[in-house]
Structure formats: structure tokens, C-alpha cells
Amino acid sequence: MDGDTAVAPDFDPRTPEAVRDPYAALKPLQDAAPVWWSDRLGAWCVTRYTDIRVAFRDPRLSADRIRPFIAQAAPALRDTVGPLGDHLEHWAVFTDPPDHTRLRGLMNKAFTAGAVEALRPNIGAIVDDLLDAVETGLAARGDRTFDFTAAVAYPLPATVIADMLGVPRQDVDRLKDWSDRLAKFVLTSRADPDRYRLAAEGIAEMEVYFRDFLDSPPSGGHAGVTAGLIDARDAGDRLTSDELVANCVLLLFAGHETTTQLLANGLLALLRNPDQMADLRANLEDADLVRNAVEEMLRFDGPALSSVRVVAEDFEWHDARLRRGDRVFLFQCSGNRDPRAFADPDRFDIRRADAKANIGFGYGIHFCLGAPLARLEAEVAFPRILRRFPNLALAEPDPAWSDSILTRGMLALKVRAKESSD
Ligand code: HEM
Numbered sequence: 001m002d003g004d005t006a007v008a009p010d011f012d013p014r015t016p017e018a019v020r021d022p023y024a025a026l027k028p029l030q031d032a033a034p035v036w037w038s039d040r041l042g043a044w045c046v047t048r049y050t051d052i053r054v055a056f057r058d059p060r061l062s063a064d065r066i067r068p069f070i071a072q073a074a075p076a077l078r079d080t081v082g083p084l085g086d087h088l089e090h091w092a093v094f095t096d097p098p099d100h101t102r103l104r105g106l107m108n109k110a111f112t113a114g115a116v117e118a119l120r121p122n123i124g125a126i127v128d129d130l131l132d133a134v135e136t137g138l139a140a141r142g143d144r145t146f147d148f149t150a151a152v153a154y155p156l157p158a159t160v161i162a163d164m165l166g167v168p169r170q171d172v173d174r175l176k177d178w179s180d181r182l183a184k185f186v187l188t189s190r191a192d193p194d195r196y197r198l199a200a201e202g203i204a205e206m207e208v209y210f211r212d213f214l215d216s217p218p219s220g221g222h223a224g225v226t227a228g229l230i231d232a233r234d235a236g237d238r239l240t241s242d243e244l245v246a247n248c249v250l251l252l253f254a255g256h257e258t259t260t261q262l263l264a265n266g267l268l269a270l271l272r273n274p275d276q277m278a279d280l281r282a283n284l285e286d287a288d289l290v291r292n293a294v295e296e297m298l299r300f301d302g303p304a305l306s307s308v309r310v311v312a313e314d315f316e317w318h319d320a321r322l323r324r325g326d327r328v329f330l331f332q333c334s335g336n337r338d339p340r341a342f343a344d345p346d347r348f349d350i351r352r353a354d355a356k357a358n359i360g361f362g363y364g365i366h367f368c369l370g371a372p373l374a375r376l377e378a379e380v381a382f383p384r385i386l387r388r389f390p391n392l393a394l395a396e397p398d399p400a401w402s403d404s405i406l407t408r409g410m411l412a413l414k415v416r417a418k419e420s421s422d
Pocket of ligand 1: 063092093094104161250251254255256258259262302303304307308360361362363365366367368369370371373374
């Protein structure tokens with residue numbers, strides 16, 4: 001299964017070096033073996049920018065990676081993974097046309113630019129409340145250090161997506177807990193042996209929650225995206241009840257962890273690049289620059305480490321022979337640092353003219369539905385955070401990273417809000 005690339009360099013995603021710096025770990029593949037078979041992953045690895053964009057648009061690469069996985073599961077696991085599959089096969093992100101075209105069309109109608117833009121003042125108010133709580137906590141403890149992820153980057157997107165779906169805010173922590181368990185499966189933790197059971201439990205509880213939420217509307221009726229999706233279901237047989245529940249769960253799931261990582265990874269990049277931090281701080285009124293800085297955060301160290309596809313028919317590519325059923329990892333992190341696409345790619349530059357060409361939100365028909373929301377959250381949050389804390393510094397120079405092979409996020413980001421006299 002190693003095609004013509006037998007002399008290719010190795011890539012082991014489980015080493016501490018690869019978890020800490022996947023860019024460096026994948027570089028040898030990008031240079032020498034752009035489509036490379038990994039025995040460890042049991043999959044092809046694609047690492048060049050243009051190849052990844054081509055792959056995202058290639059109908060021979062299917063987004064339906066759930067059904068094949070469930071079909072191949074060991075008999076002992078079937079009872080656990082079966083219900084997971086029944087739910088996940090309805091997620092738009094795991095479907096191909098024509099199902100995807102139908103689901104995505106309905107979600108686009110509910111998840112409109114207007115619905116996102118209407119959240120702007122709400123997002124600002126949530127950020128301000130979170131920053132107030134940080135300040136109160138710092139004052140009470142007499143210590144200037146806090147975990148930015150736990151205090152701001154996690155609660156902001158979780159609260160925003162709950163508001164957008166109309167789910168009560170007091171349920172956010174419960175939903176987050178179920179969603180974290182599901183992430184062990186969907187985001188392929190590299191090490192957790194218990195992940196299937198945890199994910200199955202998480203999904204079962206979320207399903208019960210959402211069925212109840214959809215059947216018993218809050219006093220003013222369902223609002224926002226949920227109302228739009230319910231209309232789509234009730235308008236005929238275009239969205240089934242199972243699809244409705246599953247795609248509410250998808251929105252909740254997709255809507256927070258990735259955005260948490262954008263905020264935390266973005267702040268880390270600024271703290272590690274003081275010249276860029278100084279430039280941004282001096283120009284916080286410049287909405288275009290703030291917007292471009294967010295694009296550069298997505299490019300330089302964004303949350304999307306990779307996306308998976310399954311080969312739907314045999315074909316040859318860069319001398320490799322891909323066979324039906326093979327899995328393919330499209331390493332967006334690597335593509336975003338491809339020198340063929342971006343000049344001096346390992347440099348974090350908030351004024352980079354082509355930062356927006358990053359593939360952090362994917363590409364083609366599955367391009368992230370929530371991109372406008374994630375961008376808006378970051379564009380609203382960063383100026384507020386930097387104004388509130390004019391002297392932010394890293395409290396832990398080398399934070400630990402999650403071992404997911406699909407997303408790139410830190411377990412915590414400890415920062416110090418220095419007094420100006422410090
Ligand atoms: C910085 C934050 C985010 C990043 C980096 C991100 C990344 C991605 C990527 C890479 C894909 C494509 C996956 C593939 O092709 O297999 C995707 C799809 C998707 N994302 Fe996001 N996402 C983010 C935030 C959000 C938010 C806030 C929401 C919703 C509220 C969301 C909802 C979705 C949905 C529904 C899809 C599936 C679209 C489809 O299949 O047509 N995402 N996202």
C-alpha cells in the first residue's frame with residue numbers, strides 16, 4: 001500500500017514532538033511525499049495547499065466516513081458504535097450529494113448572515129461579562145494569572161451558540177460535557193481507549209435533550225436557527241426529525257470547541273510575536289486589520305489540523321494508487337504553511353495580504369457553515385480583550401496541546417495580566 005513512495009520520510013502523529021508541532025512533523029512529507037501512505041494512521045496523508053483544495057472538491061473523495069467506519073467495526077464494538085453511526089450519518093459534514101445538497105441548503109436558510117450579524121451586540125456583552133469576571137477573580141485571589149481558555153475562550157462560543165439555538169444558558173455546561181465525550185470519537189483522540197463508550201453516552205444524552213427541547217418550545221416559541229430548521233422540517237419531508245435533531249447537535253458541537261481554539265491559539269500567536277501584538281494593539285480601531293489578523297490566526301495556527309475523506313473509486317495521484325475505501329487525511333495545518341502558497345509561511349504576520357486564502361475552514365461544498373460566526377466572535381473579542389488587559393504575558397511558555405489529530409488546541413492557556421508597574 002506504499003505506492004512509489006517507499007523511501008518517503010516517516011510521520012508519527014503520536015510522538016510528543018508531532019503533538020506539539022505538527023507543522024514541523026509534517027514538513028518532510030510535504031517536501032518529498034505529497035500523497036503518502038501511513039501505516040500508523042491506516043490512511044493517506046495529503047500535505048500541500050493546492051492538493052488539499054483539489055481534494056476538497058474531488059467527488060472521488062467522499063465525506064461519508066462514518067458508514068464505512070461502522071461497517072468495519074469489530075463485532076465486540078458494534079453495540080456501542082451502532083447508535084453513534086445512526087446519529088452521525090445525518091450530520092451534514094458527513095454526507096455527500098444529493099443528501100448534503102439538501103441538508104446544507106436547509107441549514108444555509110436557517111443560518112443566515114443576518115442571523116449571525118444580529119448577534120454582534122450580544123457577543124460584545126458576553127465578552128465584557130467574561131472579562132469582568134476575570135478581573136473580579138484576579139482581584140479576589142490577589143494573583144494576576146488566569147487560564148484564558150477556561151475563563152474566556154471556552155465560555156464565549158458555547159454561550160453564543162446556545163443563544164443562537166435558543167437553548168437555555170444554564171444548560172451550556174451539561175451540553176459541553178456531552179459534546180466533549182462525543183469529541184473523543186469525532187475528533188479522534190490519539191490515545192483514549194474508552195472513547196467509543198464515552199461518545200455513545202454523550203450522543204444518547206444529547207439526543208434525549210434535543211428531542212425534548214424541540215418538542216417543548218420555550219415560552220416565546222423556538223427562535224433563530226432552531227426555528228428556521230423546524231420550519232424546514234414542517235414544510236414537508238425535506239428535513240426528517242432525526243436529521244433535525246442530529247444537525248442541532250452538529251451545530252452545537254461544531255460551534256464551540258473550534259472557536260475556543262481559534263481564540264486561544266490566536267492569543268498565543270500574538271503573545272509569542274510581540275511586534276505583531278504591538279501593531280494590533282496600536283490599531284484596534286482598524287476593523288480591516290483586526291479582520292485580517294483573525295484570518296492570519298486561522299492560517300498560522302488555526303483549529304483545523306486535518307479533515308478526513310474516504311476514497312469512493314480507485315485513482316492515481318502523485319504516483320500513489322488510492323483504492324476505494326482508503327481513508328485520506330487532508331492536513332490543512334500543513335497546507336496553510338505551504339511555501340508554494342504563502343511566502344515565508346512560518347512567520348505570523350497580521351498584515352499578510354493573502355491571509356484570507358487560508359484553508360482553515362475547509363473548501364468546496366463542505367466549507368464551514370459557521371465561518372461567519374466564528375470570525376465575528378474573534379473580531380469582537382480580540383479588541384475587547386486587548387483593551388481590557390494592556391499588559392498581557394504568557395505565564396507558561398510551552399503550553400500542552402490536545403492529542404486530537406483533527407483539531408489543534410491547547411489544554412489551557414495560562415496568561416498573566418501584568419499591572420503596568422510589573
Ligand atoms: C474557528 C472556528 C471553526 C473552524 C476552524 C471550523 C472548521 C470547519 C471545517 C474545516 C469544516 C469542513 C470539514 C470537512 O470538510 O470535512 C467545517 C464544517 C462545518 N462547520 Fe465549522 N469551524 C469553525 C466554527 C464553526 C461554527 C461556529 C459553527 C456553527 C455554529 C460551525 C459549523 C460547521 C458545520 C455545520 C459544518 C459542516 C458544513 C457542511 O458539511 O456543509 N463551524 N468547519
